[in-house]
Each structure stands twice: as C-alpha cells, then as structure tokens.
Amino acid sequence: MAAAADKKSVLDPWGATVVDDYNHLYEEFGIQKFDDLCSKVPNPNMYMRRGVIFGHRDFDRVLETMKQGDDFAVMSGIKPTGEFHLGTLMTAKEIIYFQQQGAQAFYSIADIEAYEDNRLSFDETEKIAVGNVADLLALGFDPKRGHIYRQYKELRVRDLAVHFGAGVTLATMKAIYGERHIGLYLSALIQAGDILLPQLKDFGGPKPTVVPVGVDQDAHLRLTRDLANKFRRKFKFIAPSSTYHKILKGLDGSPKMSKRNPMSYFTLNETPKAIGKKIACAFTGGRATVDEQKKLGGVPEICPIYEIEMCHFVEDDNDVVETYKCCKCGSLLCGEHKARTKQIVMKFVEEHQRKREKLVDQAREILGVN
Amino acid sequence: MAAAADKKSVLDPWGATVVDDYNHLYEEFGIQKFDDLCSKVPNPNMYMRRGVIFGHRDFDRVLETMKQGDDFAVMSGIKPTGEFHLGTLMTAKEIIYFQQQGAQAFYSIADIEAYEDNRLSFDETEKIAVGNVADLLALGFDPKRGHIYRQYKELRVRDLAVHFGAGVTLATMKAIYGERHIGLYLSALIQAGDILLPQLKDFGGPKPTVVPVGVDQDAHLRLTRDLANKFRRKFKFIAPSSTYHKILKGLDGSPKMSKRNPMSYFTLNETPKAIGKKIACAFTGGRATVDEQKKLGGVPEICPIYEIEMCHFVEDDNDVVETYKCCKCGSLLCGEHKARTKQIVMKFVEEHQRKREKLVDQAREILGVN
Numbered sequence: 001m002a003a004a005a006d007k008k009s010v011l012d013p014w015g016a017t018v019v020d021d022y023n024h025l026y027e028e029f030g031i032q033k034f035d036d037l038c039s040k041v042p043n044p045n046m047y048m049r050r051g052v053i054f055g056h057r058d059f060d061r062v063l064e065t066m067k068q069g070d071d072f073a074v075m076s077g078i079k080p081t082g083e084f085h086l087g088t089l090m091t092a093k094e095i096i097y098f099q100q101q102g103a104q105a106f107y108s109i110a111d112i113e114a115y116e117d118n119r120l121s122f123d124e125t126e127k128i129a130v131g132n133v134a135d136l137l138a139l140g141f142d143p144k145r146g147h148i149y150r151q152y153k154e155l156r157v158r159d160l161a162v163h164f165g166a167g168v169t170l171a172t173m174k175a176i177y178g179e180r181h182i183g184l185y186l187s188a189l190i191q192a193g194d195i196l197l198p199q200l201k202d203f204g205g206p207k208p209t210v211v212p213v214g215v216d217q218d219a220h221l222r223l224t225r226d227l228a229n230k231f232r233r234k235f236k237f238i239a240p241s242s243t244y245h246k247i248l249k250g251l252d253g254s255p256k257m258s259k260r261n262p263m264s265y266f267t268l269n270e271t272p273k274a275i276g277k278k279i280a281c282a283f284t285g286g287r288a289t290v291d292e293q294k295k296l297g298g299v300p301e302i303c304p305i306y307e308i309e310m311c312h313f314v315e316d317d318n319d320v321v322e323t324y325k326c327c328k329c330g331s332l333l334c335g336e337h338k339a340r341t342k343q344i345v346m347k348f349v350e351e352h353q354r355k356r357e358k359l360v361d362q363a364r365e366i367l368g369v370n
Numbered sequence: 371m372a373a374a375a376d377k378k379s380v381l382d383p384w385g386a387t388v389v390d391d392y393n394h395l396y397e398e399f400g401i402q403k404f405d406d407l408c409s410k411v412p413n414p415n416m417y418m419r420r421g422v423i424f425g426h427r428d429f430d431r432v433l434e435t436m437k438q439g440d441d442f443a444v445m446s447g448i449k450p451t452g453e454f455h456l457g458t459l460m461t462a463k464e465i466i467y468f469q470q471q472g473a474q475a476f477y478s479i480a481d482i483e484a485y486e487d488n489r490l491s492f493d494e495t496e497k498i499a500v501g502n503v504a505d506l507l508a509l510g511f512d513p514k515r516g517h518i519y520r521q522y523k524e525l526r527v528r529d530l531a532v533h534f535g536a537g538v539t540l541a542t543m544k545a546i547y548g549e550r551h552i553g554l555y556l557s558a559l560i561q562a563g564d565i566l567l568p569q570l571k572d573f574g575g576p577k578p579t580v581v582p583v584g585v586d587q588d589a590h591l592r593l594t595r596d597l598a599n600k601f602r603r604k605f606k607f608i609a610p611s612s613t614y615h616k617i618l619k620g621l622d623g624s625p626k627m628s629k630r631n632p633m634s635y636f637t638l639n640e641t642p643k644a645i646g647k648k649i650a651c652a653f654t655g656g657r658a659t660v661d662e663q664k665k666l667g668g669v670p671e672i673c674p675i676y677e678i679e680m681c682h683f684v685e686d687d688n689d690v691v692e693t694y695k696c697c698k699c700g701s702l703l704c705g706e707h708k709a710r711t712k713q714i715v716m717k718f719v720e721e722h723q724r725k726r727e728k729l730v731d732q733a734r735e736i737l738g739v740n
Contacts, residue, residue, distance in 0.1 A: 116536050158528065165553025166486050170540075173552055182543055182559065183535025185552050 014051040014310075022054055022215070022246065029218060031055040031244060037063065045097045047090065047245055050320070052311050053212070055244040057221060062210040062241045066101060073198035073209040074098035075240070077108030080128040081118050083267035084135040085257060086248055086312060087214060094212035094245070096140045103210070104203065105146035107136060108194040109367070112151040116183030122152055126369055133363035135268060138355040147203070148366050151190050156200060160193030161186070167230040168223070176219050192224040195240050206236045215244040248311060249304045253283030269353065272346040279305065279342045285327070286334035298327040298334065305334070305341050313344045384421040384680075392424055392585070392616065399588060401425040401614060407433065415467045417460065417615055420690070422681050423582075425614040427591060432580040432611045436471060443568035443579040444468035445610070447478030450498040451488050453637035454505040455627060456618055456682060457584060464582035464613070466510045473580070474573065475516035477506060478564040479737070482521040486553035492522050496739055503733035505638060508725040517573070518736050521560050526570060530563030531556070537600040538593070546589050562594040565610050576606045585614040618681060619674045623653030639723065642716040649675065649712045655697070656704035668697040668704065675704070675711050683714045 025031045034056050038048050040063060047053045065072040076091050078084075084092070092107075099105040109132065111125040120128075133148055141148075151157055173185045199206045211221060221242045228237040250257050250264030257265035266275045285303030287293035300306040306327065310320050326332035364370075395401045404426050408418050410433060417423045435442040446461050448454075454462070462477075469475035479502065481495040490498075503518055511518075521527055543555045569576045581591060591612045598607040620627045620634030627635035636645045655673030657663035670676040676697065680690050696702035734740075 112532055115532070119536060152529075152532070155525070159522075162482055162485065162522070162553075162556065165556040166489060166551065168552040170544075170549055170552060170555075174540075179540055181536065182538040182540060182555050183532075185540075186532070186535040186556060186559070189552065189556070 014049075025055060025215065025218075025244075029222070030057075031215070031218065032057060032059075034059070034243065042067065043101065045094070046315065046317070047094065047311070049317060050310060052090075053094075053243045053245050055215065056242060057225070058239060058241040059210065059243055060241075061238070062208045065208045069102070071204060071207045072103050073106060073203070073207055074103040075106040075108070075195055075198050075209055075211050076213055077106075077110050077194060078132050079110045079114050079117070080125040080132055081114050081120060082128065082259065083131060083269040085265050085267045086308060087257060088132070089135075089139070089268065089312065090245055090248075091212060091214070092136050092139050092141070094243070096136075098210060098212070099142060099146060100140075104198060104207075105141065106194070106198050107133075107141065107146060107148045108154075108157070108191075108197075109133070109148070109150040110187075110191065110194070112190045113187040115152075116181075116187040126150070126367070129367055130360060130363045130369055131269065133366055134356045134359040135352075137359040137362060138352055143362070143366055147197075150367060151194065153368070154197070156202065157190060157193035157197055160196055160200075161189035163231065163234075164189045164192050164227050167227055172223075172226070176223055188220060188223055191220045192227050195220065195224045196228060196235070196237055199235065199237050206238050208238055209240045211240055211242040213242060213244065214247050216247060218242070218244065249302075249307055251278055251282040251304045251308075253304065268349060268356075270349075272349045272353075275349055276342045276346050279345060280338055282338065284334040284338070290333060293333060294330040297330040298332070300324050300327045303327070305337055309341050309344070313341070313348060384419075395425060395585065395588075395614075399592070400427075401585070401588065402427060402429075404429070404613065412437065413471065415464070416685065416687070417464065417681070419687060420680060422460075423464075423613045423615050425585065426612060427595070428609060428611040429580065429613055430611075431608070432578045435578045439472070441574060441577045442473050443476060443573070443577055444473040445476040445478070445565055445568055445579055445581050446583055447476075447480050447564060448502050449480045449484050449487070450495040450502055451484050451490060452498065452629065453501060453639040455635050455637050456678060457627065458502070459505075459509070459638065459682065460615055460618075461582060461584070462506050462509050462511070464615070466506075468580060468582070469512060469516060470510075474568060474577075475511065476564070476568050477503075477511065477516060477518045478524075478527070478561075478567075479503070479518070479520040480557075480561065480564070482560045483557040485522075486551075486557040496520070496737070499737055500730060500733045500739055501639065503736055504726045504729045505722075507729040507732060508722055513732070513736055517567075520737060521564065523738070524567070526572065527560060527563035527567055530566060530570075531559035533601065533604075534559045534562050534597050537597055542593075542596070546593055558590060558593055561590045562597050565590065565594045566598060566605070566607055569605065569607050576608050578608055579610045581610055581612045583612060583614065584617050586617060588612070588614065619672075619677055621648055621652040621674045621678075623674065638719060638726075640719075642719050642723075645719055646712045646716050649715060650708055652708065654704040654708070660703060663703060664700040667700040668702070670694050670697045673697070675708055679711050679714070683711070683718060 026033060034053050037059055038044055041048055062072055074095050076095050078088050095105055095107060109129040111122055114120045114125045129150060177188060195211055198209050225239045228239045231237060247256050252263045254261060254264050263278060266278050282304055284305050285299035287296055314320050396403060404423050407429055408414055411418055432442055444465050446465050448458050465475055465477060479499040481492055484490045484495045499520060547558060565581055568579050595609045598609045601607060617626050622633045624631060624634050633648060636648050652674055654675050655669035657666055684690050
C-alpha cells in the first residue's frame, strides 16, 4: 500500500481521499465525478476543494439554482444510535454549509431506521436525538431557517412512505437492499419520504434538493430518485440531487471507523483526554524507524492522522499542503504530527462541548421532548 | 355438481354452506371447526347456527370471556373500494352481534389497503367510507360503544405497523402473501395494527379479541397471531381469535360474487328495482323443466337464491327449513321462490336505504369529514 501511494505525484495532498476503490462507483452505479463540477461552485467548502466529496448525482441542477438565487433545499440526517462522530460531523457540516449558501435545511432524526435496523426503542433514540441536535446547533445549524424532526413524529414523511409503497416492487427492493426484513424496507420508504419532504407544499413546493451523504447511503438515493419519477405526476417532484463524501479510515488503521472497534473512532462527547489518547495510539503512515522516515518521508495517503486533519480540523488549504509536504519529505515525524493534531482536536472538542451544553434545552424544545 | 349435492342428507338445510373445498383449510392451515363450539355459544347468531361460520382460531378464549362477563373486543373492517354488498354486510352484522353481546367494537376503514392494493387515493376512499359507515350505523352499530376509524388517520395503528416491521422477515411475508409489491406488505403490517389496536392501553389494555372475517382474510390473522407472540413482552398482547364465514356464491352461478361481474352481486345502494331484476335473472338450483323439478325436487345446495335467503334475509330457522324442504320435494318452484325472495330483499333494502340516508351526517362526523 505504501509503495502504491509512493507512486503518486508528490504534490497531491488531496490524493489520499480518492481511493481507487471508488472508481467502480462511477461505472457500476452511475455516480458522477465531482471533480468536473468543483471549479464551478462559487464558494466551495473544504470537502469539495479537497476531493473528500468525490461524487454526485445531478448536482449541476442544484448548482444552477444556487447561482440563479432560486429556492433550493439541503436534506440529510442522522440515525440516532449514538453520539456524533467524525462521519455524522461531516454530514452536519455539509448541511450547514448549504444552509449558509441559502438553502432551506432539513435534518431528519432517522429513529424509524434506528428501530428497524438496530432495534432501538423510540424512548431510547429520543434521548440520543437530543444530544445529536445539540451537536448540530453547536456546529452552527440555524433552526430558524431549518426543519429538524424525528421520522416517527413527522407524519408528512410517513404519509409519503405510504404513498411510495404502491410504487415499489419486491424485486426492486431486493435489487437495492438485498434480502432484508420488512421493517428495513419500510424504513427505506420512510427515508425516501425524508428526501422528498422539502418538496411538499408545506415547504414551498417542488425544488432542487441536495442530499449530502456518505457514499454508503447511495442506495436510498437510487430508490428515491426512482420514486420521484414515479410520483412526479401527483407531487411534481424534481429528482433529488446528491453529493457523496468518502468514508473515513479507522484511527487504528482499519478500513473504516466502526463502533465495534472503539479505538478506530471517537465521538464528540468523549472527554478530550480520552480522545487525545486515541490519537496518540493511532496508526500512521510512518516508516519502521525514524531514520528511515527521515530518508524516505512518510506516507500521508494512508495516514488517518493526516486524514482527520485534512477532512475536519485544518481550515486553511495552505496549512494542509504544508503538512503534506513536510510529511512527504521526512521533516515532519509522526510523534510531532500526532502531538499537534491532538492539540487541535482537543481544543475543538473542548469548545464544541462548551457550546453544546448550552444548547441541550433548545434541542429538547425543537424535538418536543420534556 | 347437482348429482353430488343430491347425495347429501335430505334434511340438511345448512349443508349448502359447507363446501367440501373448505376441508383442506382445517388440515393445511390449522383452522378449527366451528361446529364443535357452536352449541356452547349462549346466544348464537344465524351464521353460527347455520354453518355459515364454519371455522375459527382460538374462539374458545373469547367464548370463555363472554361467559364470565369479562372485557373482550370485536374487530373487523372494510376496504373502502365501493358500496356495501352482501359480503361486507355479513362482517358488519357479525361485529354488531358481538357488540350486542358486550364486546368493545372496532371497525377499521382499510384505506391504506385500498390505496396499496387498488390505488384509490385517500380523497376517493374518504367519500366511499362515509357511505360505508352510514351503512354500518343503519345496521345497528352503536358508535358510543365502538371505535370507527380510517387507517390513514389512526396513528396508533400506523405506529404498531412500524413496530411490527422489525418482527417480520421477507421469507415470512412471501410465504403468507406471495411475491407482492412493498406497499402490500406494508398494508399487511397496518392490518396487524388494526387487529391489535383494541389491546392498547388507550382501550383498556390486553383482552381477548375476535375478528370475524371471510376465510380469504385468514392470512392477516396468521401474520397477526405470530406478531402478537413476538411482541408479547412489550405489549402483553393476547393472540387474537377469529371466526371465518364462507364466501357467498355469485347470483349468476359463478363461484363468488365479484365486482368484475355486475350480475353476480348487488350493493345495498342500488335501486330496489335493479336488485329485484338481478334476483329475477339469477341462477338457481332448479331442474331443466317444471315437470322434472316437480318430480325430482330442486337443489338448494347449489342455489344462490336459497343461499342469500339463508345467509341474510330470513331470521327464523324454521322458515329456512321449510323453504329447504319445499324446494327439495318439488313443491316450491324457482319462479315462486325468486318472486318471494325479491320481495323480502327489496323490502329490506328500501328500509335500509331510508335509515341510512338519515345517518350520513353522523358518519361524516365520526370520520371527521367536512
């Protein structure tokens, strides 16, 4: 892996995010490359600039609307099975970005999915959701220009799911999701309801909508775009657009962050100290010995420390380029890099937790929780 | 067919309703024979006495509760795709019977099923439902001791369906309903919600419940009994009981009444004259010639005229026995029999329509329709 990475251009600090494995998504599923559009986005966010958002479906339509200053919406959400982690953080920041660009913003607490997929009761997910919404607000989501809701309580979403039921054959469901229990198919219809909710009359009617998600969520988009077509006559839906970000590697070097593996990720509500420790213990793109690293340079392309910095914690592109160069040429060693990243992350988390604490009551109010 | 019927005992006026084809239901699906219980019912209705209700699941439990004067419920409903006909009439009268025996009565307007199965919009079914409920009230349903509701508007039913989704595999759905579109599976979960609604806290909690239905609805009972078991811990459900009535033959001699075949059935809202005409044109169990019939007697076992009289329009068992005997011995000819039945049916329908007209406003109110 290190050898393959070495072949890349020395000055491709975003290359780490473009995993070769994503190539088949373009061909097999018809996901379009984001590269081709990025330069046309007036004020691209760092995920766009750095190739973390690598693919899309029909994002052109949303871009056109943004440029013309017309109404558009951003829609995504969270499955309330636990605290915010770097994946849900990314989605949240993407939504907030589009909200700041003028979009009506929708944030769904996918409690029906959490129930059908993870058997979490609505009482359990309600508690978790309060924390998730406090996180979202702390990150800058403006609730006055957005709609945050629980699927179980948002009857308009559930009504759409009932409508969509008549439009989906079993063969389609199996082709998209495989052989699953019925509840999971039901929750897929609910998610189609989420995605098309912004286009109901109550929210100003049909409009381009962008759904920023991890690429693992593309199945829902395929289903929903199909349903938007099938129910176009009744609801005048415009097929929703999407952007896809990559899935972050595990801190421990595993292919993805996973709850099953506590050292592979952290949540925004762990103590800064615990998070610092996980960073200190992380896998890196370093060489076997310091000497070797000084001579050959590190491999940021496979390094989770570089990745989380680049994807989340360093705003200025020049700083990231600088880090990349210093790692590549062997002047930045892993110990130093980890120590620096630890400081940045711990500072972010401390501030975030302070803001979040003050927003819990507002989160309860938004969700109608006593 | 006539020859086979001839083999039956001359004095089996209820024999016509016990179709041999139903025998496999006992073996294959585990439906229990109602015969064995009928004598234990304190005040059996005419469907019970005459073998029109031929099967059940766990009706013993309801019977025991009735005898002890404990709480129990009766639950059934209608798919609002058209006016009341003799099949929906039978279900309605069964519900009213149990209500009069002390049951809490629940009547579901299965508008989600009508949408998923027949693509009728909720606006369309709302109009139809008003008429259906007016019919139900005209037949004697007491709304003060009953709950009449539309599935789409009864969130408790839909909440149950969401819960049940996690308990049903695709394999189970396919085994019960075959390969169908997802909406139909969804509507099956909704129907399980209907059947278990009476056991929610809002209605006094778990209780024996009888679901009187046509035997073609047994699939829903099998699914629901399975779900009642699976969710027993959470909801304390008692598995619902059911009774099964047979499906009436078509007036034109076809195996069942069907909308596709307007001469095979009538609705309670056709003009009495039109209904009279359908009866006059009906198939009978008569012989080729009057002479032959006088000599051999008629075959009431295959006669839809005899069947609708016996199942709906003649209250006194002795009168039915008398008709049966006279037909068998050749003294009652088909013309005379039809003329008499026509009078009885037209009189019933006229009276029913008069009552119903006055109840439409109340029906609108119950359904919350403006």
